[in-house]
Amino acid sequence: MYSQIVMDHFKNPRNVGELADADGIGEVGNPVCGDMMNIFIKVKDNRIEDIKFKTFGCGAAIAVSSMITEMAKGKTLEEAMKITNQDVAEALGNLPKNKLHCSNLGADALHSAIKNYLDRKTGKIKDLDWDRQAHLKGSGPEGCYCPYCQKKIEEESPFCVFCGSEIPHEHDH
């Protein structure tokens, strides 16, 4: 099911943990859709000097988290903002199609951490606690995304209005 690179990052994840003195914290996903990812960054001279992650999720989610930290480390903020979820999936030797939905959130989490860093710098501190409560309740502002084209969709929609893919839901009754 998973590529060897995915299994390697899943079994031996890089950069697990938190940074107590993080300059930016990113948080995406929610347990309703499957996965939740936190990214912590330390920024020096406009570069990501250190990065760590914590993830609640499947094998793919953990591998994605591990891979994004490897890809972002040492990059300038501009370079890091250009990394896409697609890049991460490719670096992992691709992910199963249904995993692109919840699990491939690495770049989003990284970008969220960078935005958080920039907001802090400009005095607009994102209210992480609010985010957190919403996530735990399972209705975060991130909502649900189409697994195939990544656009935001309605929670219960049977198909994606953007790309037309059918979206399976467990409670169809």
Add this chain to the structure above:
Amino acid sequence: MKTIYLDHLAATPLHPKVKEAMIQHINTIYGNPVADYSLGQQAGQVLEQARLQVADLINADPNEIVFTSGGTESVNHAIKGVAIALRERGRRIITSNIEHKSVLNSLRTLRLLDYQVTSLDVDNYGLVDPAAVEKAITQDTILISLMLANNEIGTIEPIRDIAKIAQKHQVVFHTDAVDAVGVIPVDVKDLGVNLLSLAANIFYGPPGVGALYIKKGTPVWPLLDGGMQENKRRAGTENLIGLVGLGVAADLARLEMPARLPHLQALKERLTRGLWERIPDIQINGHPNQCLPHLVSVSIKYVEGESLMLMLDEEGICVATRSACASGSLRASHVLIATGLDFATAQGTLLFSFGRDNTEADVDKVLDVLPPIVQKLREMSPLYKKINL
């Protein structure tokens, strides 16, 4: 590394005697049971022998057994067959929120054809309240379909009580007993149901073979149209070798059940006790007593089931998970959510189901390797830290 197989609800290995019987017949029996020459008649005898064996397992009359391609077909046949047969009488069907997908999706199809579905809530153990069933019955209710034992949490429903209610209101009652027949004693006369679905691969028979019990006089239209096989109730040449396997497996289930049950129960208790002792913050799902004897559904908080499953697989242990990620869909198990579990906890659910080959050593291996795996994943989980701040 020895593989420890703990997913007997998904499939079971063939019983050696089942395998032996199938191999023996695949070499000799190839006639079509509908043919009148002797080779066809021999095949017919084999078929009727299997029917008798299945009937004996559930205390039915042999001519009340219709062979199918498995549990899913049996359920589809029962639900759609009654809906079509009774379409003039009414259009409402009652079910519950924790049924198998074959039930849910059969009903989804019927809704397209203007049937209405009442889906009943369950309590925290997954039990359907018989009084709620009675309350839900309306003038136009034609069918009640409720499972005998749940395939995710193992809870055994009060089918006998509900069947009495159905009978009182003259509503046809189908029970999806796929995960119960061959595991626990099931007696259709005692239960009082009209229809019952079963599958061979739950009790050491081959996959792709099952049966539908149709009580004499129950109005059921065929699902598959064609020839006159199965007394005109299910067309298509029978899967003879598979049915030999089903028959022998049914025989063995009946004979070996008294020995199998305490063995399974002991393994279940050993695992449950060990999990409680060794892993904090867990929940065991399903009814504490009224439950399948071979199933343990455990929700491990702050971690996700697929990760657990993959790491156990590395240790040679095969288990099922009920997380959204592993299901191929985007949602956590509808059964666990229906019993009141929150989404995050439902995501961390593992499903162990034991079989006749499992040993205490298998359970001990799980109890050795699982706690450090859980700890490793919890260290990685943002939910763990937040809740223990």
